[in-house]
Amino acid sequence: MMRVLLVEDDKRTSDYISNGLASSGHVIDVLPDGRDALAAGLREPYDIAIVDRMIPGLDGLSLVRSLRAAGGKLPIILLTAMGGVDDRVEGLDAGADDYLAKPFAFSELLARLNALGRRPPIAQEKTVLRVADLELDLARRVAKRSGQIVELLPREFALLEFLMRNEGRVLTKTMLLERIWNFNFDPQSTVVETHVSRLRAKIDKPFETQLINTIRSTGYSLHAPR
Amino acid sequence: MRLGKLARSTPFRLAALYVALFLVSLSGGNIVAYNMVATYLYERLDTHVMERYREIQSAYEARGVEGAAAMIGSHGPAINGQETLYLLRGIEGEFLAGNFRVPSVPPGFSTFTGENEGGSSTNYRLYRGTLGEEQLVVGVSYDDTNRLRRIALVSFGWATAIVLGTGLGGGALLAFRTRRRIAILSETMKLVGAGQLQTRLPVSAREDDLDVLAVEVNVALEQLETSVAAMKQVTTDIAHDLKTPISRLYITLEEAIDQAGTDAEAKTRLETALGEVLQISSTFEAMLRISQIEAGARRGCFGPVRLDQLLEEMLEIHQPIAEEAGKQLSLLPRRGVPRIEILGDQDLLRQMCANLIANAIRHTQQGAKIGLTCGHEQGWPFIIVADNGPGIPEAERAKVFKRFYRLEKSRTTEGTGLGLSLVKAVADLHGAHIVLTERSPGLAVRVVFPKCQQV
Numbered sequence: 001m002m003r004v005l006l007v008e009d010d011k012r013t014s015d016y017i018s019n020g021l022a023s024s025g026h027v028i029d030v031l032p033d034g035r036d037a038l039a040a041g042l043r044e045p046y047d048i049a050i051v052d053r054m055i056p057g058l059d060g061l062s063l064v065r066s067l068r069a070a071g072g073k074l075p076i077i078l079l080t081a082m083g084g085v086d087d088r089v090e091g092l093d094a095g096a097d098d099y100l101a102k103p104f105a106f107s108e109l110l111a112r113l114n115a116l117g118r119r120p121p122i123a124q125e126k127t128v129l130r131v132a133d134l135e136l137d138l139a140r141r142v143a144k145r146s147g148q149i150v151e152l153l154p155r156e157f158a159l160l161e162f163l164m165r166n167e168g169r170v171l172t173k174t175m176l177l178e179r180i181w182n183f184n185f186d187p188q189s190t191v192v193e194t195h196v197s198r199l200r201a202k203i204d205k206p207f208e209t210q211l212i213n214t215i216r217s218t219g220y221s222l223h224a225p226r
Numbered sequence: 227m228r229l230g231k232l233a234r235s236t237p238f239r240l241a242a243l244y245v246a247l248f249l250v251s252l253s254g255g256n257i258v259a260y261n262m263v264a265t266y267l268y269e270r271l272d273t274h275v276m277e278r279y280r281e282i283q284s285a286y287e288a289r290g291v292e293g294a295a296a297m298i299g300s301h302g303p304a305i306n307g308q309e310t311l312y313l314l315r316g317i318e319g320e321f322l323a324g325n326f327r328v329p330s331v332p333p334g335f336s337t338f339t340g341e342n343e344g345g346s347s348t349n350y351r352l353y354r355g356t357l358g359e360e361q362l363v364v365g366v367s368y369d370d371t372n373r374l375r376r377i378a379l380v381s382f383g384w385a386t387a388i389v390l391g392t393g394l395g396g397g398a399l400l401a402f403r404t405r406r407r408i409a410i411l412s413e414t415m416k417l418v419g420a421g422q423l424q425t426r427l428p429v430s431a432r433e434d435d436l437d438v439l440a441v442e443v444n445v446a447l448e449q450l451e452t453s454v455a456a457m458k459q460v461t462t463d464i465a466h467d468l469k470t471p472i473s474r475l476y477i478t479l480e481e482a483i484d485q486a487g488t489d490a491e492a493k494t495r496l497e498t499a500l501g502e503v504l505q506i507s508s509t510f511e512a513m514l515r516i517s518q519i520e521a522g523a524r525r526g527c528f529g530p531v532r533l534d535q536l537l538e539e540m541l542e543i544h545q546p547i548a549e550e551a552g553k554q555l556s557l558l559p560r561r562g563v564p565r566i567e568i569l570g571d572q573d574l575l576r577q578m579c580a581n582l583i584a585n586a587i588r589h590t591q592q593g594a595k596i597g598l599t600c601g602h603e604q605g606w607p608f609i610i611v612a613d614n615g616p617g618i619p620e621a622e623r624a625k626v627f628k629r630f631y632r633l634e635k636s637r638t639t640e641g642t643g644l645g646l647s648l649v650k651a652v653a654d655l656h657g658a659h660i661v662l663t664e665r666s667p668g669l670a671v672r673v674v675f676p677k678c679q680q681v
Contacts (some may be wrong), residue, residue: 010470016477054466081469082462086518089527102469103476103507155542181543185515185577186508188645189584194547 002047002117004028007037007063008079009055013102017050020106021113034058041067046074048117050109053080053091061094068095075116077109088184107218111170129164132224134203134211136164145203155180156199163212163222172219196220237404241397245390252389256382263378267371272335275353278310279364286357294357295323311340311350311365314357322360331363338365407436415443420528423451454521461517468510476503512644519574519651531575533566533600533609540579541598544587552592555583558599558612566600568607568675570656578652581645582611582671590615607675614668623662649673 004021008014009032018028029044031037034057041049041063049067053060064076078096080087091099098112129136135144136157143150143160152160159180163171173192177183181191196212204210213221233239285297291314298312313324313331321327328338331354338350349372350365410428417425426447427440479500486493541557548555579598586596590613600609618626627650653660653673661672 010474012474012477016481081473082465082514101511103473103503105476106480153542183576183580184573185580186512187577187580187584189544189547189580189587190550191543191547194550195543197550198546 002026002113003045004113005037005041005044005046005049005074006030007034007049007055007060008032008052010052013052013079016106017109020110024110026113032056034060034063038063038066041072041074042070048075048077048113050077050079050113051096053078053082053087061090064091064094064096077112077116079104105218107170107215108172108174111172111175111219114169115166115171115175129161131164131167131211131222132209133207134164136161143203145207150202152199152202155195156202159195159199160203160222163220166222168221168223170215170219170221175219235401235405238397238401241393241400245393245397248393249386249390253386256386260378260382264375267374268368271351271366271368271371272353275335275351275364275366278312278366279353279355279362282312282314282362282364283355283357286360286362291322291360294360294362298323298325301325309367311352311363313363315361315363317359319361324363326365328363337368404436411436411440411443418447423447423454457517457521461514465514469507472503472507472510476500476507479503509644512648516644516648516651519648519655528569528571530567531570531572533568533575533607534560534564536572536575536579537598537600537609540576540583544580544583548587548596551587553587553590553594553596555587555596555598558597558610560599560601563602566602566607568656570675571652574652574655578649578673579609579611581649585645586611586613586615586669586671603674605677608672610670610672612665612668612670614665617664617667617669618662620664626662627660 004026006014006017006021006028008017008030014030014032018030021028029040029046031040032055034055036057037049037051037055038058040046051060051063055063058066060078060080064078067074067076075098076096077098077100078091078094079100079102080091081102088099088101097116100109100112127137127139129138133146136142137144138161141157143152143157159176162176162179176192176196177187180195181187183191200210200212204212209225211222211224213223215221282294282297286294289296294314298314301310301312309325311324311326313326313328314322316322326340331338331352333354333356336352336354338352340348340350342348348367349369351368352363352365354361354363356362407430414425414427426444429437429440429444479496483493483496483500486496537557541555545555583596583598590596594613594615596611596613598609598611600607602608627646650660657676658673661674663670663672
């Protein structure tokens with residue numbers, strides 16, 4: 001359960017997000033005004049904030065800047081109607097942790113929320129990641145499944161590391177494109193599908209159980225069989 | 227190098243031309259003036275000689291040879307050319323009176339060079355006339371006249387030299403100052419070209435022609451800045467006003483899909499509708515992106531980009547995709563230097579390459595080969611994406627960069643029809659041009675970047 005601050009003036013969108021989050025078991029405060037949101041953001045111990053870029057009172061970018069200037073470490077996802085070339089960079093420069101262009105699937109927002117919010121701090125310090133019988137040695141850059149060494153290309157290693165760090169969480173195709181390939185645009189090709197399938201062929205296919213799961217029309221999630 | 231540049235500048239050339247014209251007229255005037263001075267000096271000399279002659283002549287007419295001799299004697303001996311020479315000879319040519327002797331003097335005016343004690347010489351103007359039976363020769367030194375003539379010549383020479391010096395020097399100074407002002411203007415315009423539309427040309431208090439020009443350019447820049455800002459505002463407004471309903475439509479459909487429950491047919495239809503909404507949204511997104519790139523706002527964040535590394539990365543990403551599609555993607559061996567570096571926007575260049583490669587994979591037949599390469603041609607950095615697919619008919623080549631233009635045979639394949647427009651926009655932003663060539667069979671897309679963008 002996370003406590004989420006949602007700053008959004010469009011009732012339709014805020015209902016949609018808060019309904020969705022509530023049914024995923026999160027607690028949401030919705031504020032349509034930027035100034036109110038700044039006060040609330042500084043006062044209340046939220047786990048994460050979702051901020052629309054165009055809101056009355058104080059615009060989204062200024063709100064993010066003010067929160068950061070006040071020293072807040074609150075993870076922030078910016079929502080925007082503008083998906084232009086510079087808009088993303090501007091948003092991240094202002095101090096947002098993630099950036100999502102409208103329209104977005106709720107699953108995309110949820111995945112990003114889960115990836116950002118309250119990540120167990122220990123996962124950052126581990127040098128060996130383990131999921132079931134899959135083992136990734138970050139220091140020695142070695143991947144093993146059932147004790148067998150699996151040869152991975154550098155980009156496949158990065159992909160597997162990202163999936164394992166987010167064990168059990170859904171990672172969307174766009175998130176993978178941004179994080180692994182640094183593509184902040186639609187590549188017009190099956191970059192993610194192809195590379196995930198290559199990775200699968202190496203770490204899943206030769207073994208009994210499948211660890212990389214496809215989440216239909218959303219993305220992928222790596223976890224031990226449930 | 228600097229001097230060469232100076233000599234090419236318009237103000238200097240104008241100054242040099244003006245100085246040349248002035249020199250021609252000045253020396254013409256000087257020659258005429260010099261000749262007049264010289265003529266006057268020699269006429270004055272002859273008058274002087276004749277005055278002395280008449281003095282003696284009138285003494286002779288009054289008192290005969292004795293009178294003339296007395297008058298000659300009163301003038302004293304010849305010393306170092308400061309004086310007048312006299313010689314009175316009798317009918318036989320015998321010496322009667324005077325202060326010098328020469329064997330023969332032609333009648334009328336003539337010149338004579340007399341040796342002085344100590345080796346120096348003096349030039350004289352002589353006049354020989356006849357007084358009754360006797361002959362009288364009178365001479366006056368013209369060394370002073372010669373000296374005056376030389377002084378006139380030298381002074382005219384100096385005047386010419388001074389005019390030449392001040393003319394050329396002043397011209398160079400003017401040219402240098404104007405050049406500096408023009409250099410400042412051209413630097414400022416470069417900033418404007420780089421997308422910094424808020425830049426203005428400096429205007430001095432002189433209000434000269436350059437300032438008038440600068441003011442006019444500033445007015446034009448003002449208008450350009452306003453219209454670009456207005457265009458951005460319109461884009462933002464459209465983005466907001468159009469994307470909000472699209473976003474709500476999307477939300478409605480998603481919720482409807484959730485609530486459709488077990489009604490499989492309704493669910494499929496709703497999912498199709500959702501797909502269409504996504505297509506509208508991504509087309510819209512692509513158009514916004516292209517307009518933003520075309521507006522040139524990104525030029526501010528150009529940095530060094532290694533084209534060779536970019537292609538290697540693209541190969542690594544797209545090779546498996548091509549393989550899966552039954553095609554072969556490879557880096558072609560390169561000629562020349564290993565590092566190909568340009569000044570550009572890394573993110574956009576990656577997107578441009580990704581689009582070109584995705585296009586090549588999408589529009590070629592099974593088993594097709596696609597090659598990537600980059601290089602320098604006479605210092606022009608380029609990248610090439612080539613395939614041995616069906617190519618593009620000559621007549622359609624120029625059109626493929628137009629928005630939403632799609633070849634007849636590819637209308638049914640996926641894509642927004644904006645991929646190549648984006649490629650074109652990115653190329654234009656970088657001042658690069660795109661060349662499409664037939665490879666029989668196949669197509670080669672070559673993006674040639676400008677020379678000066680080398681880092």
